[in-house]
Amino acid sequence: MRARIKPYRMTVMLALLCSCHEKPIVIPETDGGYAFKKVSEIYEIGPRASGSEGARKTAEFIGNEIRKYGLTPEIDEWVEKTPSGNGTVFRNVTVVIPGKKKEFMIIGSHYDTKKIETVPEFSGANDSASSSGLLLSLIKTVKTNPEPPPLTLKFAFFDGEECVYQYNDGDGLFGSRRMAGKLKESGEDSNCRAMIALDMVGDKNLNISIHSDSDPVLADRIMKMAGERNLGKYFTKSAASIIDDHTPFHKLGIPSVDIIDFEYGENNMFWHTKADTIDKISPDSLKKVGDIVMTLIYNRK
Ligand SMILES: [Zn+2]
DSSP: OOEEEOOOOOOOOOEEOSOTTSOOEEOOOOOHHHHHHHHHHHHHHOOOOTTSHHHHHHHHHHHHHHHHTTOOOEEEEEEEEOTTSSEEEEEEEEEEEOOSEEEEEEEEEEOOOOOOTTOTTOOOIIIIIIHHHHHHHHHHHHHHOSSOOSEEEEEEEESOOSOSSSOBTTBSOHHHHHHHHHHHHHTGGGGEEEEEEEESOOBSSOOEEEOTTSOHHHHHHHHHHHHHTTOGGGEEEOSSEEESTTHHHHHTTOOEEEEEOOOOSGGGTTTTSTTOOGGGBOHHHHHHHHHHHHHHHHOOO
């Protein structure tokens, strides 16, 4: 990320009873240590601006990890002209885990890094290795869980979230706009029940904001689940809206939410700077966010 638009926030008790006569829903737990390992591996690839060798290597790394979990990734590669005037190669990496229903939810993260001329080594530990590493760990956990998820899950690693100059219909969100456009074109959007975007989710000092452009039902469920898991202080609602990878799906009318901590250091001072380094990231924060996503996946009440 990304642009915030003014005006202006579970010990994992892993079994939730849906009613006294139903089997308890067992919600698998996020492995924060494993997620952190994946975050570190992506961070160590180095700068991953769209069209760079680092971006190509990261897409390849993500694809290879997904194969290790016994799943088949799909890599959508295309060339698109950006406001810089150049045709840029973009790659979205997606993978599907079938659920009990064909209706699906999308869980996404961007993996590209902002191209910052003054910080050529920028490798974005929080923006965007944190959410991408967490997403890999969630895929592994869901795949190894004996119970299939209620809805089919489409995990998406987006390229090109970062804008070249300024967010508009032709700059930024290249990967998520591409996926949303394809969903609409195929008519599949009518089967999409939710889109959850993850971004900047690894800060040791975790302050997740659920912005005003989020789907109100999803926003309320996140707040309720966070409260039930004793994580209430890490999640707040914000009156501001935000442009991020949920936006193209939100525009299609799909219930969407961006789970983002846009308070990275005091006054967001580490964001898009050389201070966005791996020492600021904690396995515990990744686990807190991962566990909330798991409740959204498995507890469909
Ligand atoms: Zn960013």
